[in-house]
Amino acid sequence: MxxxxxxxxxxxxxxxxxxxxxxxxxxxxxxxxxxxxxxxxxxxxxxxxxxxxxxxxxxxxxxxxxxxxxxxxxxxxxxxxxxxxxxxxxxxxxxxxxxxxxxxxxxxxxxxxxxxxxxxxxxxxxxxxxxxxxxxxxxxxxxxxxxxxxxxxxxxxxxxxxxxxxxxxxxxxxxxxxxxxxxxxxxxxxxxxxxxxxxxxRDPLTGLYNMRKFEKKLQNHSRTGNRMFIAMIDIDRFKEINDKFGHQAGDAAIGNVGRLLLSHSGKDIIVARYGGDEFILYMATERILTVKQKLEEIRKDAKKQATLSIDGNPPFPLSLSIGVAELSEPSRLKEAIEEADKQLYLAKKLGRDRVC
Structure with missing residues (x-):
């Protein structure tokens, strides 16, 4: 016992x-x-x-x-x-x-x-x-x-x-x-x-940060003396895609572009879905030329990689219009977004598929 x-x-x-x-x-x-x-x-x-x-x-x-x-x-x-x-x-x-x-x-x-x-x-x-x-x-x-x-x-x-x-x-x-x-x-x-x-x-459709997390990351980001820039990125003719092919095609376009942007994110590049077919990108670097070179790379990659296939038809490329502005302080994000949106509107006005 x-x-x-x-x-x-x-x-x-x-x-x-x-x-x-x-x-x-x-x-x-x-x-x-x-x-x-x-x-x-x-x-x-x-x-x-x-x-x-x-x-x-x-x-x-x-x-x-x-x-x-x-x-x-x-x-x-x-x-x-x-x-x-x-x-x-x-x-x-x-x-x-x-x-x-x-x-x-x-x-x-x-x-x-x-x-x-x-x-x-x-x-x-x-x-x-x-x-x-x-x-x-x-x-x-x-x-x-x-x-x-x-x-x-x-x-x-x-x-x-x-x-x-x-x-x-x-x-x-x-x-x-x-x-x-x-x-x-x-x-x-x-x-x-x-x-x-x-x-x-994160946004469930793209896997990118949502705006709340984006702003938090922005506040905590160490830029080590670099300047800060905000870019607003928009899918060209998105309304036409939605109207012609339906919302599922629109979601597919957003998802494809989101995954492309996610692949470009890194230590000094933070990307989020801003809303609808619009995305926001933060980048810390010394010169605006470096930012525009990176955004040009993203724009060109979008035409090659972010394609959309509808009902068995041959895939067609998606193009992006991008506007960029300098961010003086994280607390002034709203003003930087407004300025980047103006540059985005200019890119649309000049024929789309470009960086301004």
């Missing part, structure tokens, strides 16, 4: 460590999305948390008849399956070195069959697995890792009684079920949070 209570306590300790690991990893991902942790550090943090989890389990084993088992297989398999070899191999290396440092007659066998083989199985499942069969692949890897760890020949490892091996398998399956549920819920919650964040900041 007392032995059963001790085993249950050990199992709950292992499960508690796993849940704490999940909480820490989820928190790290959310903090990264909020820009409170640099994205480059996230893989390191993830690997460190899982390695610490595996090492912690060495000190909370199930003890029965002198035999020691734990749930280290779970974090190793989950990490390898969902994140691949770049994540799981460093964890396996750290945990293996630590286990060998602890010593003992079965240290080498424990590393091989309790760490390295599960890591290898999880990498293989990551390579072969599909989204529709995730749980079955994971379950197969858990059982295969358990078999390698607990059902080996006496010549390879100290014999583990069937009753203890069966209890270990039951504990692994229970822990797997709990962790799989929390991991999936965490992944879905993170995905939903990212989608909500995306639609709060």
């Amino acid at each position: 007392n032995g059963g209570i001790v085993i249950l306590q050990s199992f709950l300790s292992n499960l508690g460590i796993l849940l704490l690991m999940h909480l820490c990893i989820n928190t790290a991902y959310h903090l990264t999305d909020e820009k409170k942790i640099r994205a480059a550090w996230l893989p390191v943090i993830h690997i460190f948390i899982v390695a610490l989890t595996v090492i912690s389990m060495f000190h909370f084993p199930f003890m029965s008849g002198g035999h020691r088992v734990d749930l280290r297989i779970i974090p190793i398999v989950l990490l390898g399956f969902f994140h691949g070899w770049k994540y799981v191999l460093p964890v396996a290396a750290i945990a293996s070195l630590y286990r060998l440092g602890l010593g003992g007659p079965t240290a080498a066998q424990g590393v091989l069959f309790g760490i390295l083989l599960p890591a290898a199985f999880s990498i293989l499942a990551n390579y072969l697995g599909t989204k529709r069969q995730i749980h079955w692949y994971l379950l197969g890897v858990i059982v295969l890792s358990w078999a390698a760890s607990d059902l080996l020949s006496v010549k390879i490892r100290l014999f583990l009684p069937v009753s203890i091996a069966a209890a270990h398998l039951g504990a692994l399956l229970m822990a797997f079920a709990v962790m799989y549920f929390f991991v999936e819920m965490g992944r879905r919650h993170l995905e939903m949070t990212r989608k909500l964040q995306f639609y709060a900041e």
Whole structure:
């Protein structure tokens, strides 16, 4: 009776460590999305948390008849399956070195069959697995890792009684079920949070920033002594496209131009959808000539890449009219937009498909 209570306590300790690991990893991902942790550090943090989890389990084993088992297989398999070899191999290396440092007659066998083989199985499942069969692949890897760890020949490892091996398998399956549920819920919650964040900041049709996010980016942008410029970009004859081919064709035209502008955005170039078929571009540089050269490049790319196909007819190119004005201060954005709009009107008046 007392032995059963001790085993249950050990199992709950292992499960508690796993849940704490999940909480820490989820928190790290959310903090990264909020820009409170640099994205480059996230893989390191993830690997460190899982390695610490595996090492912690060495000190909370199930003890029965002198035999020691734990749930280290779970974090190793989950990490390898969902994140691949770049994540799981460093964890396996750290945990293996630590286990060998602890010593003992079965240290080498424990590393091989309790760490390295599960890591290898999880990498293989990551390579072969599909989204529709995730749980079955994971379950197969858990059982295969358990078999390698607990059902080996006496010549390879100290014999583990069937009753203890069966209890270990039951504990692994229970822990797997709990962790799989929390991991999936965490992944879905993170995905939903990212989608909500995306639609709060970006235009769904083009993927460009909306004006609220554009103004915020503008306020926070470090121009390092450069001058600031605003360009207003408009699709030529957009009303004709809508009237002749319908609103779906109009949306396709906006989407094509938006994706083209997005490909030109960068450190000193911020692009947003201003409204309708009009876009706004911010650029920080030393000379207005540099801005106009960049806008000419965009205009020419639009004629080559931002094409529109209607009802199986040959695609025809879209052209852009662009007006540019200098922005003296971010707080004077409205005035700069008005001046750029005047230049845009001039481009239209001069025959469209040009930069003014």
